[in-house]
Amino acid sequence: MDKRRTLAMKRLPPNFPIIWRGEVGYEQARVGRVFNYRRPSRYPIAVVEATTEDDIVEAVGLANEIGCRVSVRSGGHSWAVWSTGILRASPSNTGRLTNKLLGAYGRMFPGGHCPEVALGGFLLQGGMGWNCKNWGWACERVLGVDVVTADGRKLHCDKDENTDLYWAARGAGPGFPAIVTRFYLQTIPAFSRMRSSAYIYEKKDYRKAMEWILRVAPIYDESTEIVAVASYPAGLSDVHVMVLLVTFKNSAEEALAALQPAEDTAPPGCVQRWFCRETSLAKEYDDQHAANPMSYRYCTDNCYVKNDADVVSVLEDAFTSLPSRKSFSLWYSMAPGSRRSVEAGTMQDMALSMQTDHYFATYSIWEDEADDAKCRDWVANIFKRVERHSEGSYLGDADFQVRRTRFWQDEQGKKLMRIRKEWDPHGRIAGYLDVGDKSGAEGLENVHEWEPK
Ligand SMILES: Cc1cc2nc3c(=O)[nH]c(=O)nc-3n(C[C@H](O)[C@H](O)[C@H](O)COP(=O)(O)OP(=O)(O)OC[C@H]3O[C@@H](n4cnc5c(N)ncnc54)[C@H](O)[C@@H]3O)c2cc1C
Structure with a gap:
């Protein structure tokens, strides 16, 4: 038996929820809650299915004793008591x-x-x-x-x-x-009256749809989120661009008033549309679930496009060509929130410090392993062209093994790596999984790879 396992058996309480590599149930514990079916070939020596804080303390203690790193999972999507709210x-x-x-x-x-x-x-x-x-x-x-x-x-x-x-x-x-x-x-x-409007255009109308929504979004009603998505809508044979507005209100009148300005200004020519349709959080979750189906293979990347970039041109390829029917690209409006700052006292001082008015992400989605190269290359090629127009990226849709870029402003990035080193000098917590898994306690460099250092 592995020496580390023998040590663990001496230390751990009976019935400790640990499953060792090779044991029944190991594969389910390793990837059972992992969303992306493009499974990693990384095999931890054991998986602890912690149900209490003490399980975690025990697992970290064990890792320190036997010299292992700990990686943490909550929902596998890398990709309650109430009184006062x-x-x-x-x-x-x-x-x-x-x-x-x-x-x-x-x-x-x-x-x-x-x-x-x-x-x-x-x-x-x-x-x-x-x-x-x-x-x-x-x-x-x-x-x-x-x-x-x-x-x-x-x-x-x-x-x-x-x-x-x-x-x-x-x-x-x-x-x-x-x-x-x-x-x-x-x-x-909570909001009792959620409503949505959507405007779907052929890809030949991509420019006019994007120009419109880029103009309108930053000054739109503050209870309304706005996204533009390129996808193959059900029943349509080519890529289309959908502008979707979801408003969170407490009366039908307020919702109507919030969505009317988009209805009045949307460019003509959409092939499908709806206006002020009743929706709910549960329904929106179902739609999101359908757009991100389980059991598929995924490759994603993202960036914040600079505020002064020609956004329509920069995103044109990503919005008018997609590698598979399930794939999609999105532009998510971040303004006016993106214009807040710590200096102006309108944003908290915290590690998160990267954002622009334009969040762009693409999700290549496919079923067959034989399409891996095609679908991955499509994403890589899009980002080779787009990344130069970007300020940095969001951790949530990133893969450090594929592309190196900035995730924080310089000062915040340095402070974060210092804190990381102070609190975990031995890199016990797995951290940023970069090329070769080398970053360890040092963390990420937080630089664009195409810029001279
Ligand atoms: C279909 C889909 C839709 C998404 N939509 C959105 C979205 O709308 N908005 C958005 O912001 N992001 C979105 N994401 C990205 C998502 O937020 C990130 O992938 C996030 O990491 C998922 O969290 P998780 O706990 O489910 O994943 P996990 O894979 O469990 O966790 C990711 C990483 O976070 C760290 N971690 C997790 N739990 C802990 C913990 N308790 N303590 C310390 N470290 C921990 C670990 O390093 C872990 O590797 C989406 C992802 C998918 C797959």
């Missing part, structure tokens, strides 16, 4: 579950758009949740976190205690140098 939530709670529970109390939390994304990875990366352009980043509603540190201690972190870990927990992503066991979240009132 504060939710204490486990990192493995998904967005849908969280909002189902909160709905009963007339509250909501603007978690990820995809229902099965869990709070853990999502909030640590910043969290581009519902109506992010107006309500801000989901991590801005994190009031505190409980963690198990890399040396196995339980701590609470907030604006008064362990402030550097609290700072890092809002934007460090997978490089957060501890394991979060609980989030304390500020919820918001």
Whole structure:
């Protein structure tokens, strides 16, 4: 038997939830909750299915004793007690579950758009949740976190205690140098009247659709999120561009008033459209689930396109050519929230510090392994051209093994790597999985790879 396993058997309490490589159930534990069916060929020596904080303390203690690293999973999507509106939530709670529970109390939390994304990875990366352009980043509603540190201690972190870990927990992503066991979240009132409008154009009308929405979005109603998506809509044989507006209101009149300006200004020529259609969080989650089907192979990348770029031209290829019928590209309006700043006192001081008015991401989705190269190359080629017009990227849709870029402003990136090193000097928490898995305690360089250093 492996020496490390013998040591573990001596140390661990009976019935500790650990599954060793080679044991029955190992493969399910390794990738069972992993969303992307393009499975990694990385095989941890064991998987701990922790159900209590003490399980995590024990697992980290064991890792320190036998010299292993720990990597953490909440929802596998890398890709509750209420009184004052504060939710204490486990990192493995998904967005849908969280909002189902909160709905009963007339509250909501603007978690990820995809229902099965869990709070853990999502909030640590910043969290581009519902109506992010107006309500801000989901991590801005994190009031505190409980963690198990890399040396196995339980701590609470907030604006008064362990402030550097609290700072890092809002934007460090997978490089957060501890394991979060609980989030304390500020919820918001739920909305009883959600409505949406959509305008779908042929790809020949891409430019006029994008020019329109780029003009309108930054000054649009503040309860309305806006996205433009290129995809193959059901029943249509070519790539189309859909502009979708989802508004969160409490009366039908308010919703109508919010969506009317888009209805009045949308360029003519859409092949399909709807106006002020009744919707709900549950329905939007179902639509997102359908757009991101399970059991497929995925390759994604993203960037924040510079505010002064010719956005329509920069995104044209990504929006008018897609490698497969399931694939899609999106532009997500981030303004006016993206114009807030720490200096002006309109944004919190936290690790998350990268954003522009234009979030662009593409999701290549396919079924057959034989199409891996074609679908991956398509994404790589798009980003070879687009990345030069970008300020940086969002951790949530990134892969550090594929492309090196900036994820934080320079100062915040340096501070984060310093905190990472202080709290996890031996790189016990797996961290940023870069090429060759070398980044360790040092973390990421936070530079564009095409720029001279
Ligand atoms: C279909 C789909 C839709 C998505 N939609 C959105 C969206 O609308 N908005 C958005 O912002 N993002 C979105 N994402 C990206 C998503 O937020 C990230 O992939 C996020 O990391 C997923 O979190 P998770 O906990 O489910 O994933 P996991 O794979 O479990 O976690 C990702 C990483 O976070 C770290 N981590 C997780 N839990 C902990 C913890 N408790 N303590 C310490 N570190 C931890 C680990 O390093 C882990 O490797 C989407 C992803 C998918 C696949």
